[in-house]
Structure formats: C-alpha cells, structure tokens
Amino acid sequence: MPPSSPNPQDRGEAHIRDLGRGRAGDVVRDRGDACPGALRLHRADDGALARLRLPTGVLTPHQVEVLAEAADRLGDGHLSLTSRGNVELRGLGEGCGLGLAEALRGAGLLPASERHERVRNMVVSPLAGADVTDWAYRLDELLCAEDWTTELSGRFLFAVDDGRGDVAALGADVTLLAEAAGTALVHVAGAAYRVSAADAPRAALAAAEAFLAAARAAGTGAWRVRELPAGQDVDVTAHLRRAAVAAEPVAGAELPAGAPPAPGATGDGSVCVLARLGRVTSAQFRALLPAREVRVTPWRGFVLPRLAGPAAARERLRALDAAGFITRADSPWAGVSACTGRPGCAKSLSDVRADARPREGELPVHWSGCARRCGHPQGAWTDRVATGEGTYQVTVVTVQGSTK
Numbered sequence: 001m002p003p004s005s006p007n008p009q010d011r012g013e014a015h016i017r018d019l020g021r022g023r024a025g026d027v028v029r030d031r032g033d034a035c036p037g038a039l040r041l042h043r044a045d046d047g048a049l050a051r052l053r054l055p056t057g058v059l060t061p062h063q064v065e066v067l068a069e070a071a072d073r074l075g076d077g078h079l080s081l082t083s084r085g086n087v088e089l090r091g092l093g094e095g096c097g098l099g100l101a102e103a104l105r106g107a108g109l110l111p112a113s114e115r116h117e118r119v120r121n122m123v124v125s126p127l128a129g130a131d132v133t134d135w136a137y138r139l140d141e142l143l144c145a146e147d148w149t150t151e152l153s154g155r156f157l158f159a160v161d162d163g164r165g166d167v168a169a170l171g172a173d174v175t176l177l178a179e180a181a182g183t184a185l186v187h188v189a190g191a192a193y194r195v196s197a198a199d200a201p202r203a204a205l206a207a208a209e210a211f212l213a214a215a216r217a218a219g220t221g222a223w224r225v226r227e228l229p230a231g232q233d234v235d236v237t238a239h240l241r242r243a244a245v246a247a248e249p250v251a252g253a254e255l256p257a258g259a260p261p262a263p264g265a266t267g268d269g270s271v272c273v274l275a276r277l278g279r280v281t282s283a284q285f286r287a288l289l290p291a292r293e294v295r296v297t298p299w300r301g302f303v304l305p306r307l308a309g310p311a312a313a314r315e316r317l318r319a320l321d322a323a324g325f326i327t328r329a330d331s332p333w334a335g336v337s338a339c340t341g342r343p344g345c346a347k348s349l350s351d352v353r354a355d356a357r358p359r360e361g362e363l364p365v366h367w368s369g370c371a372r373r374c375g376h377p378q379g380a381w382t383d384r385v386a387t388g389e390g391t392y393q394v395t396v397v398t399v400q401g402s403t404k
C-alpha cells in the first residue's frame with residue numbers, strides 16, 4: 001500500500017482513513033514521510049508552507065513577536081494552528097527559507113541539530129504545572145541528543161499528560177501520564193509501565209526506541225505504532241532495562257480520555273481561548289500578549305497560564321474576545337473546524353473556510369474540501385465534505401473510523 005497521503009498539505013496530522021485501524025498490520029511504507037517542517041517547506045497553492053514543531057507548546061513573549069513578524073514579513077500575515085499544537089506559516093514567498101530559519105533560530109525555536117527538527121512531535125497538557133512541563137522539556141532534550149531518533153517519522157507522536165487525560169486522549173504513540181503518587185505511567189503499544197517521575201522522560205525515549213526496533217524487525221517501514229503488523233512484539237522492557245529505568249508493568253491500565261480545557265477562565269487563574277477555524281492574524285497573535293508565556297494547544301487554541309488573579313483573567317478574556325478569539329464554551333464557533341481548502345490546497349473542491357459556519361444541531365462539525373478530511377476532530381462529529389463549489393455531503397461520524 002502506498003503512503004496514505006498524496007498531498008503533503010496536512011501530512012503529520014491524523015486523518016479519517018487512519019482511524020480505527022489499530023495494529024492491523026496492513027500498512028507497508030516504501031519510503032520516509034514527507035511531512036513539512038520549519039526547514040523543509042512544502043510548496044502549496046498559496047505559496048510555501050512552514051510547519052514549526054513546538055515540543056512543549058510553550059512560547060515566550062519574544063517568540064510570539066518573532067513569529068508574528070515572520071508571518072507579516074515573509075508570509076501571508078496569518079498563523080495556522082494544527083491538531084498537534086504546531087504553528088504553520090503559509091503564503092511564504094520564493095527563497096524565504098533562509099530568512100525564516102534565521103529568525104526561528106535566533107528566537108530559540110529550532111533544535112541545535114537541524115536533523116531533529118521534524119521529530120520533536122509532542123503534545124503536552126496545556127494547564128500542566130512545572131513538574132510535568134519539565135518532563136516535556138527534558139524529553140525534547142533527550143530526543144535531540146540522540147542520532148537514532150532522527151529515524152522516527154515526522155508523524156511519530158509523544159503525549160505528556162498531567163493526569164487529567166486531555167492529551168492522553170489524542171492517540172499518541174508514546175504517552176507519559178502523571179499519577180497522583182508522583183510516579184508516571186508510560187503507555188506504548190497497549191502496555192503500560194510505572195516509573196519514577198525522575199525517570200519519566202528517559203522511559204518515554206526508551207519506549208520510542210523499542211518501537212523503532214520493532215519497526216525494523218517488521219520491515220514494513222511503519223511510521224507509527226499502530227502501523228506495526230499484528231503480533232509484532234514491542235520489547236519495551238528490554239529497552240527500559242538498557243536505559244537503566246526501573247519499571248513495573250501495570251496490567252490492564254487504560255489511557256484516560258479527559259476533556260480539553262474549555263474556553264474561558266480556568267480555576268487556577270489561567271485563560272483559555274480558541275482560534276476561529278484554527279487561524280489567527282498576526283495582530284490577533286500579538287494580542288495574546290502581555291503574558292508570562294503563551295501555550296499553544298492541540299485544540300487550535302491558546303492558554304495564558306496563571307495570570308494575576310480572577311480580575312486579571314476576566315480583563316484578558318474581554319480583550320481577547322474583542323480581538324476575535326473564541327472565549328466562551330457556549331460559542332457555536334467552538335465546535336466548528338475546517339481544513340485549509342482553497343486557495344491553499346489544490347485538492348479542495350470549494351473555499352471551505354469561507355463556507356464553514358456553525359449549524360444548528362450539527363456541532364461539532366468539520367468542513368473538508370475533499371475526502372481526506374484533514375484536521376478532523378476526534379470522537380463524534382458532523383462531517384461535511386465538499387462535493388463541488390459550496391455543496392457538501394453530510395454524514396455523522398459516531399465512532400472513530402465508522403460513519404452512519
């Protein structure tokens with residue numbers, strides 16, 4: 001079977017044909033992935049596209065300014081958010097790659113080794129405290145320090161979950177889950193192992209190494225754990241032992257499926273907002289400041305953590321609402337998502353983003369320009385796929401991978 005995407009537009013994001021497959025073993029890859037990166041730009045119909053991995057999801061105020069400036073100077077003045085919490089710049093002009101790389105490097109947004117740029121795929125609970133966020137920083141350091149990690153595909157995904165189950169529900173290949181006792185569970189290939197908090201990042205890396213060994217043994221070129229042939233052993237225990245990580249297997253441990261943070265103020269004085277259809281102007285992006293830091297979420301939004309109390313949070317929400325962000329959970333736009341569509345994607349049969357809108361009784365709803373359904377949500381949703389200019393086929397996806 002050839003690689004699943006004929007179009008690198010949304011490579012690196014899950015899509016509907018992959019859902020529900022499990023470890024069916026019917027995938028044979030005959031080449032590496034072609035996911036775009038910040039240094040490997042993809043030529044789209046509206047210019048070049050750069051996808052920037054944000055392994056911890058955290059941006060400093062300076063990095064927010066640098067990205068907004070790059071969008072204005074080099075791109076189309078917008079920033080797009082992906083379902084993995086990545087940031088994309090689109091409409092980049094010919095020959096702007098070097099200038100973009102220089103700006104990103106200067107802002108500390110690229111790894112020391114550029115070969116690792118596309119393997120830093122990680123989603124992190126955006127309301128996580130310092131301990132769990134530090135796991136993500138440490139895992140990124142470890143990932144970028146090893147040569148072998150460059151063999152991971154641009155689709156291989158780590159999740160670092162603070163225990164609430166929000167990013168654990170996103171179907172990552174390796175999930176680190178914080179436990180109340182201060183330990184962590186590392187989940188991979190349907191098994192779970194309890195490790196100490198101090199060992200958690202190294203355990204996640206060892207789990208990825210075990211996957212790569214299994215992928216080599218299978219010889220099917222799997223990019224993700226679920227693409228391994230059925231029955232292919234992933235010997236996590238051996239790799240944990242080799243990494244000197246003390247681990248206890250935990251039978252029957254299920255990954256939790258928690259809800260993402262709702263738009264609005266959270267209990268700890270943080271503020272969560274969503275970007276309408278996952279795209280913001282550079283001016284909106286700058287409107288996230290002032291903030292100590294900005295966290296990009298895999299639900300195409302932002303968290304401003306720990307503002308100076310409830311009054312400050314309310315004030316920021318008012319300002320962000322005025323700037324065009326979705327700031328309330330009951331906003332109908334909170335349930336609307338769309339692929340890139342025209343003019344950015346040649347495959348699109350319609351200008352999806354112009355067509356997309358909330359519709360009574362159809363939330364959540366995802367609008368797609370073709371059957372690839374790039375960027376669709378998880379779980380159940382109303383599925384609108386373009387059949388022509390402004391016309392859509394509507395189905396209801398009720399279970400991952402099946403429709404009625």
Ligand code: SF4
Nearest residue numbers: 339345369370373374
């Ligand atoms: S039209 Fe939309 S769903 Fe189809 S390939 Fe393009 S971006 Fe993806």
